[in-house]
Amino acid sequence: MMDFLAESYLWIKAFHVISVLAWMAGLFYLPRLYVYHVEQVKAGSETDVLFQTMERRLLKAIMNPAMISTWVFGILLVGIPGIVDWTAPWSWAKTVAVICMTLFHMWLAARRKDFVAGTNTVSGRGYRMMNELPTLLMLVIVISVIVKY
Ligand code: HEM
Numbered sequence: 188m189m190d191f192l193a194e195s196y197l198w199i200k201a202f203h204v205i206s207v208l209a210w211m212a213g214l215f216y217l218p219r220l221y222v223y224h225v226e227q228v229k230a231g232s233e234t235d236v237l238f239q240t241m242e243r244r245l246l247k248a249i250m251n252p253a254m255i256s257t258w259v260f261g262i263l264l265v266g267i268p269g270i271v272d273w274t275a276p277w278s279w280a281k282t283v284a285v286i287c288m289t290l291f292h293m294w295l296a297a298r299r300k301d302f303v304a305g306t307n308t309v310s311g312r313g314y315r316m317m318n319e320l321p322t323l324l325m326l327v328i329v330i331s332v333i334v335k336y
Contacts, residue, residue: 192267203260210257213250218318226311242299281331284324
């Protein structure tokens with residue numbers, strides 16, 4: 188099993204990065220949709236229903252599967268001997284940032300349910316600010332895995 192994983196290292200890494208791209212696209216776009224949803228859309232209108240549909244499909248059809256496959260391929264990479272040096276700070280920086288990214292995903296999923304229930308309390312400005320978080324986390328993660336300080 189270990190031999191198979193080690194031989195497939197580059198393939199696993201390729202699918203890890205492909206999954207990351209799909210996940211990140213959603214993490215950048217969903218809070219943008221929320222900004223327009225809060226600022227431009229009247230609750231109960233046809234546009235409200237349209238936004239809810241776009242948000243549900245983005246989360247369920249793209250972001251959830253992409254997050255799961257990022258984790259699955261990432262954990263497979265961690266399982267290959269010699270790939271992650273747990274004595275180096277970069278591996279811990281990436282781990283913490285990836286956990287924060289996952290919590291951010293869950294926070295967005297919970298806010299989607301608020302829109303469906305008509306109980307959203309976060310302002311457009313709040314969503315704009317939260318929109319910066321995945322960018323900051325991405326900087327930490329990519330610099331960690333590439334520079335490996
Ligand atoms: C979700 C949990 C994740 C785990 C367990 C994980 C784990 C890993 C591991 C072990 C590697 C191999 C490092 C190496 O080959 O030296 C890797 C590569 C990589 N990861 Fe992740 N990762 C995760 C999420 C992410 C996220 C969210 C991003 C980007 C925002 C990301 C970006 C990358 C990149 C760009 C590489 C390739 C680095 C290179 O080839 O030099 N990963 N990941």
